[in-house]
Amino acid sequence: MVTPELYGETAPEPAARGGRWSRLATGAELAFVAQVIVAGAVFLATSGMRDDHGTGFVSGTAVLEVLAGGLPLLALAGCLHWVLFSLPVTALARLTGGRRWETGRVVVCAAAVTAAHAWWATALWDVPFGWAAVWIAGAGVLPLVAAWHARRRSLWWGGMLARVGALTGIALLVALVGAFVQARTGWLGYEPPRMERDQYVGSWIGGGGAHRLRLGGNGEAEAGNLPLENRNTALWDACSGTGTWAFEPKGAAGGLGTSGGARDRVTLTIESCGRMVDWRIGGTADRPELFTVLDDSDARRVITLHRP
Structure with a gap:
């Protein structure tokens, strides 16, 4: 078959064959979905390096429930990201020239689209422009790399699915092995701080000021809207008042419990409130x-108090 080059014509670019927009940003949505899945796996794999507040690693059933309910939404998010970010970037790069300096044009166009979306997010939700731009750009790097690779290799979605799927599987396997090693060795595992009794004295707040606790040096305590241990036997779920507090170090606090096992503990006794929950x-x-x-x-809820 005679090709156009024999007559001095330039062969059409791979992205233009079969239609002007046929292969713009091919596979970008697959890369977006894959990076979110891997990020979630890494977050779970490194849970032992953070304070989980005694809630422990999520069960396999919970993971399956999240996958069943979240994958359709994640696929939709990938398509929206493709339409709103990857496709405009590659289209702008295509419209501003041919293959010469293509990579540089993609970078410039990506910066322009990122700035436009960041400005839009800032106008709608009053978020800092810099942070919005960082999040948008960070989420778009791998999808654009995938689209660039597909264009260079003239790949359709089938070929990109095979490549992205293989890389995702390898990343998930590495995360699983890392989680196993961290759990077995305790490498970089989280350790709660050790504090003397006097360091607990002072004010603690939480829930945007909804929960308040003041611990005095002589054992006096003042609680504001703090939860009870057994809320089913009271007319209210929280209580306020004055009373006393006691400090129990890690050894005395002992055993496993709903608040995270052997940690230093503060026990409250508030008059007319019944037994209060312990704080670790x-x-x-x-x-x-x-x-x-x-x-x-239907779930376990963590309430935290911190220094004002």
């Missing part, structure tokens, strides 16, 4: 926090 130490040495875990009907 969490956070970091620079920013300590008191927390408790409430077993609601």
